[in-house]
Amino acid sequence: MGRVRLIEARGIRIRRKGRLLLHGVDIHVDRGEVVTLIGPNGAGKTTLVRVLLGLLAPDNGHVQRESSVQVGYVPQHLHLNSTMPLSVKRMMNLTGRPPSGAVEDALDETGSLKLLEARMADLSGGELRRVLLARALLSQPDLLILDEPVQGVDYIGEADMYALIAEIVARHGCGVLMVSHDLHIVMAATDRVVCLNHHICCTGVPQEVVGHDEFQRLFGTRAGVVTALYQHSHDHVHDPASVVQPACDEDAFPRMRSVEEVKDAG
Amino acid sequence: MLDDFFVRALLVAAGVGCVAGPLGCFLLWRRMAYFGDTMAHSALLGVALGMVLGSSPVLGVFTIVIVTALSLLFLQRAVHLASDTLLGLLSHTALALGVVVLAISGSANGHSLLGYLFGDVLAVTRMDLAMVWVGGLICLAVLAYIWRPLVALTVHEDLARAEGSPVERCQIIYMILMAGAVAAGMKVVGVLLVVAMLIIPAAAAQSLSRTPEQMAVLAAIIGIISGGGGLYGSLVLDTPSGPSIVVMAGILFLISLLIQPISRALESA
Numbered sequence: 257m258g259r260v261r262l263i264e265a266r267g268i269r270i271r272r273k274g275r276l277l278l279h280g281v282d283i284h285v286d287r288g289e290v291v292t293l294i295g296p297n298g299a300g301k302t303t304l305v306r307v308l309l310g311l312l313a314p315d316n317g318h319v320q321r322e323s324s325v326q327v328g329y330v331p332q333h334l335h336l337n338s339t340m341p342l343s344v345k346r347m348m349n350l351t352g353r354p355p356s357g358a359v360e361d362a363l364d365e366t367g368s369l370k371l372l373e374a375r376m377a378d379l380s381g382g383e384l385r386r387v388l389l390a391r392a393l394l395s396q397p398d399l400l401i402l403d404e405p406v407q408g409v410d411y412i413g414e415a416d417m418y419a420l421i422a423e424i425v426a427r428h429g430c431g432v433l434m435v436s437h438d439l440h441i442v443m444a445a446t447d448r449v450v451c452l453n454h455h456i457c458c459t460g461v462p463q464e465v466v467g468h469d470e471f472q473r474l475f476g477t478r479a480g481v482v483t484a485l486y487q488h489s490h491d492h493v494h495d496p497a498s499v500v501q502p503a504c505d506e507d508a509f510p511r512m513r514s515v516e517e518v519k520d521a522g
Numbered sequence: 523m524l525d526d527f528f529v530r531a532l533l534v535a536a537g538v539g540c541v542a543g544p545l546g547c548f549l550l551w552r553r554m555a556y557f558g559d560t561m562a563h564s565a566l567l568g569v570a571l572g573m574v575l576g577s578s579p580v581l582g583v584f585t586i587v588i589v590t591a592l593s594l595l596f597l598q599r600a601v602h603l604a605s606d607t608l609l610g611l612l613s614h615t616a617l618a619l620g621v622v623v624l625a626i627s628g629s630a631n632g633h634s635l636l637g638y639l640f641g642d643v644l645a646v647t648r649m650d651l652a653m654v655w656v657g658g659l660i661c662l663a664v665l666a667y668i669w670r671p672l673v674a675l676t677v678h679e680d681l682a683r684a685e686g687s688p689v690e691r692c693q694i695i696y697m698i699l700m701a702g703a704v705a706a707g708m709k710v711v712g713v714l715l716v717v718a719m720l721i722i723p724a725a726a727a728q729s730l731s732r733t734p735e736q737m738a739v740l741a742a743i744i745g746i747i748s749g750g751g752g753l754y755g756s757l758v759l760d761t762p763s764g765p766s767i768v769v770m771a772g773i774l775f776l777i778s779l780l781i782q783p784i785s786r787a788l789e790s791a
Contacts, residue, residue, distance in 0.1 A: 310684075327684070
């Protein structure tokens with residue numbers, strides 16, 4: 257099967273208030289692949305997402321996306337003001353008018369149909385993420401752009417969330433670009449990792465990236481944890497290839513593993 | 523019937539309440555109450571400038587309110603001050619400047635200044651009535667037209683933009699509608715209390731609504747009742763009309779707080 261490129265950005269450069277937020281950034285997503293954008297806080301991940309969505313014009317470089325490519329977007333923050341009475345149902349109809357049944361189907365797919373009549377302000381972090389994901393599915397997207405899909409989701413919910421995303425990719429054959437600032441299990445559900453710190457530090461399949469010098473420098477010894485977790489999670493998740501990276505094996509793995517610690521690296 | 527000054531006043535007050543309610547919902551949702559207050563306070567300067575330049579006060583108000591809103595947006599980006607500091611600064615400077623310019627122009631004796639500050643709805647003419655109703659209907663029609671994208675951008679600006687909502691256009695149109703509501707509301711409750719007509723009915727509607735649309739309709743109804751009821755109360759009690767309308771809105775807000783617990787108690791009983 258030939259690769260279908262859904263979106264491609266080349267040479268993206270953004271300068272704001274005298275600071276270079278992004279420079280020389282190339283990134284692309286093909287149909288059927290999950291690309292994870294990782295990097296420390298303030299590395300320009302959300303800025304890059306906004307460029308890809310066409311919300312922010314780069315100073316240099318360009319984004320190429322066929323107009324036929326439908327994009328579903330899940331933003332990082334949703335500061336829901338409790339003064340706005342907003343049900344999940346109304347939230348699903350926020351900008352479009354989906355055909356009847358579509359809202360229910362989308363919610364069902366993310367396991368949140370029971371929340372249809374709930375108030376948005378009452379949702380837990382995990383429920384909110386699932387509802388937002390369902391919203392993004394409404395437009396039958398070819399490309400899903402998920403900014404921090406596990407934000408506010410607890411440790412156990414995280415794995416479920418990644419499993420759900422993998423399921424969606426398998427079912428719809430769409431491409432996914434997701435953003436994360438922690439290195440956790442995210443790696444297990446990813447085909448390709450792009451490590452960003454204002455520029456692209458390194459990119460490749462997870463096993464390659466964790467062995468990369470720049471990645472090690474950026475995330476320090478915690479980088480090893482990921483490999484450990486990755487290979488651990490690997491047993492449970494599909495993945496035909498057994499590309500083992502010899503560069504960073506056993507002795508590179510420290511024992512620590514808490515999410516908080518990994519997040520601190522950012 | 524329209525010859526009766528009280529009937530005219532009643533119709534103007536109710537008309538303004540009906541428009542201010544739905545518009546005010548966005549001030550609540552976007553946490554922009556103080557922003558609305560600043561726009562309203564600058565209206566006095568608009569009146570003063572209108573008089574100095576010999577143009578109609580309504581035009582002066584409309585222009586100055588929009589200029590104030592735009593300069594606020596600009597200053598928020600350009601100046602390193604906290605938003606509330608900036609609003610307080612601009613709000614009170616504009617109000618003070620309005621009083622000063624009004625005094626210089628010599629057109630304000632004590633009575634009419636009070637009228638500008640707290641409204642003088644009993645003095646509305648047939649022309650005012652026509653303007654409030656025609657303007658109000660246009661305002662509601664435009665609001666209905668931009669309603670969905672406006673709600674969407676209130677929930678999440680980038681999300682709305684990414685999904686094709688005309689964010690900038692809606693924001694500008696909303697600001698123009700606000701300026702119109704301020705110009706009209708000024709006649710009824712005065713520059714100092716205009717923002718109350720925008721915010722209190724919306725706040726009263728909030729706890730009773732399940733969707734943004736319900737809240738807007740309910741706010742309009744509460745706005746009408748505040749305008750009509752407050753004015754009637756002022757007739758009975760011989761109190762100033764503008765403040766009486768705002769007090770009425772405040773009472774309705776208190777009642778709205780009681781409705782939920784009472785209905786819940788009735789359900790469980």
